[in-house]
Amino acid sequence: MSRTQRSIWTLLSSVFTSGTTMLTGLVAVPLLLRYLGDEQFGAFRAITDWHALLGLVELGLAQALRAVFAEAVAGEAEFRAQEVFAYGKKIYIRLAGVLAIATLLLAGAIPWLVPVSQKYALELQIGVLCLLPISAVFPFSLYLYATDARQRGYWVNLGLTVQSLLIMGFSLLFAVWGGGIIGQCIAYSIGHMFLPIVARFSLRQTEGGNSTPDTLRPVALESVRNKLNKLNYAAILMQVTGKVGLETDKILVAFLLGASSIVPFFATQRLIQLAQNQVLMLGSSSWAALAELHHRGESKKFNERLIELTSYTAVIALAFCISTGIFAQRFVKLWVGEDLFGGWLLVIAAMIVGYVHPVIAQWKWAFGATAKSPLLVRLNLYWAAVNIVVSVVATYLWGLAGPLIGTALSTTLLLFCCLPYMLEREFGMSKNAAFAAALKPLLLGVPYAAIVWWLSQYRQNPGWFELAIWMSATAGVYLIACWFLIWDAEIRAISRRRVGSLLRLPQKNPA
Numbered sequence: 001m002s003r004t005q006r007s008i009w010t011l012l013s014s015v016f017t018s019g020t021t022m023l024t025g026l027v028a029v030p031l032l033l034r035y036l037g038d039e040q041f042g043a044f045r046a047i048t049d050w051h052a053l054l055g056l057v058e059l060g061l062a063q064a065l066r067a068v069f070a071e072a073v074a075g076e077a078e079f080r081a082q083e084v085f086a087y088g089k090k091i092y093i094r095l096a097g098v099l100a101i102a103t104l105l106l107a108g109a110i111p112w113l114v115p116v117s118q119k120y121a122l123e124l125q126i127g128v129l130c131l132l133p134i135s136a137v138f139p140f141s142l143y144l145y146a147t148d149a150r151q152r153g154y155w156v157n158l159g160l161t162v163q164s165l166l167i168m169g170f171s172l173l174f175a176v177w178g179g180g181i182i183g184q185c186i187a188y189s190i191g192h193m194f195l196p197i198v199a200r201f202s203l204r205q206t207e208g209g210n211s212t213p214d215t216l217r218p219v220a221l222e223s224v225r226n227k228l229n230k231l232n233y234a235a236i237l238m239q240v241t242g243k244v245g246l247e248t249d250k251i252l253v254a255f256l257l258g259a260s261s262i263v264p265f266f267a268t269q270r271l272i273q274l275a276q277n278q279v280l281m282l283g284s285s286s287w288a289a290l291a292e293l294h295h296r297g298e299s300k301k302f303n304e305r306l307i308e309l310t311s312y313t314a315v316i317a318l319a320f321c322i323s324t325g326i327f328a329q330r331f332v333k334l335w336v337g338e339d340l341f342g343g344w345l346l347v348i349a350a351m352i353v354g355y356v357h358p359v360i361a362q363w364k365w366a367f368g369a370t371a372k373s374p375l376l377v378r379l380n381l382y383w384a385a386v387n388i389v390v391s392v393v394a395t396y397l398w399g400l401a402g403p404l405i406g407t408a409l410s411t412t413l414l415l416f417c418c419l420p421y422m423l424e425r426e427f428g429m430s431k432n433a434a435f436a437a438a439l440k441p442l443l444l445g446v447p448y449a450a451i452v453w454w455l456s457q458y459r460q461n462p463g464w465f466e467l468a469i470w471m472s473a474t475a476g477v478y479l480i481a482c483w484f485l486i487w488d489a490e491i492r493a494i495s496r497r498r499v500g501s502l503l504r505l506p507q508k509n510p511a
Helices: 003-058 061-073 081-113 118-129 138-149 153-176 180-202 218-246 249-257 259-295 299-325 328-335 344-369 373-427 431-456 464-485 489-503
Strands: none
Touching: 003 081, 003 118, 003 153, 003 180, 003 249, 003 259, 003 328, 061 081, 061 138, 081 118, 081 138, 081 249, 118 180, 138 180, 153 180, 218 373, 249 259, 249 373, 259 299, 259 328, 259 344, 259 373, 299 328, 299 344, 299 373, 299 431, 299 464, 328 344, 328 464, 344 373, 373 431, 431 464
16 A cells, blocks of 8 residues: 555544544533533533643653654664664553552642532542543553554544544443443543553554564664654653643633533534544644655655645635534534524634644644654744733633634744744745645635625524535535635646545546
8 A cells, every 4th residue: 555545544534533523422412411411511521631631741752752653664764663662662651650640639639620519529539530540551552653653544543433432432321320520531531441452452463562672672772762862852842832732721711710611612612623623634644654755855745745735734624614613603503502602702713723723733743754843842832821821811801712712813823924934944845835825725715704604694593404514515615616716737636646546546647
């Protein structure tokens, strides 16, 4: 299977995973709200966000290991994937203990971090303790990183699909049984243990986990250690700033506005967020292929692919933002009730983030895949600091939309405006070409969104089927228009070759 085919299959499997998660969530969330209530559901969502922040104990090793695994797989390094795995395993076993201790500390502090009614305080703490088993399978994550670096992310995505179904199924089961916050945390723990355990037993023979001390070279292990140490300082800061900047919104809402406020905050932007996650799959499915091009010295092709991916990402992101943002209020009304709609200011901020974040993530993958993440550290620190300050101030001024306003402003003004200059300096890629690929879709997208919004006012209360038709048609028409009006003949020819490569169809050379 070629590089392109593996990337496309990874992308398609990612879309399938996100689509499955979205559909199960559409069915499950209203039921969970019915059995749990706003406060318990919001408190559980806050717990999961705080637990995600505990991933900082990984010290940035996930990103660094992916880059080192990719270098080993490309055959251009003095170490093998087995040796990367062996060294990483020693570190992750220790980090598992650190994660367990951090979970215990979180259990003690959670009533203060997530203010709830007194009757739920103890339940909140016991719920966090139910997440402790996740620490035991933490070292098995290495199998997933190795698989991803080998451009076989489609297997990981299949596992993520099963994981999301398990979490949702057990969540509903425990909610019906009256398990409350504790039941939701047990379901979350079961689901997040599933994939690492399956990876450990099914991928051990193929992804480097079957190495023995006799097959490992001390010189190569030392080379792995030096490489990881070089990348790890930057990876730590990148991970910290990334989590603080993007994964603390619900935490701020819970702390400043109360656990119940998480429900409208979550529901209003949920559809836009799911669409954004679909677009982010472009970067996660193509980073290993970009890394291979870089390590082989094919810089021209590397830059061409990155511009191509930027254009795809921007067009698809804007199509999804328009189709989900304009109909957000109608979606929330049908899904959980109009009283849980968080307002248009929140929707607009979510649309901005949904458009610029996937593009920025695509550019960042170029640095991460080529082990140049240290160059982004200072910029990411500035971005995280501005994001937090603006988010807190905006929450006091405008309430629920505040955290996303902070994210939208800081992301657009700092990351979106600065990264093309860094791409030009480090990879020789034209900054003008990067900006053009990212911004050109707006020339058609802004007037198109205005027209769709105007037309949508003539139908205020569509049903599920009609709403799905409206949203699909909105995105589809925009994508077709971009095919002819935004993408040039070269991009269209490349796209046809990509599809032809996937289907193994003979392709004529473009004129």
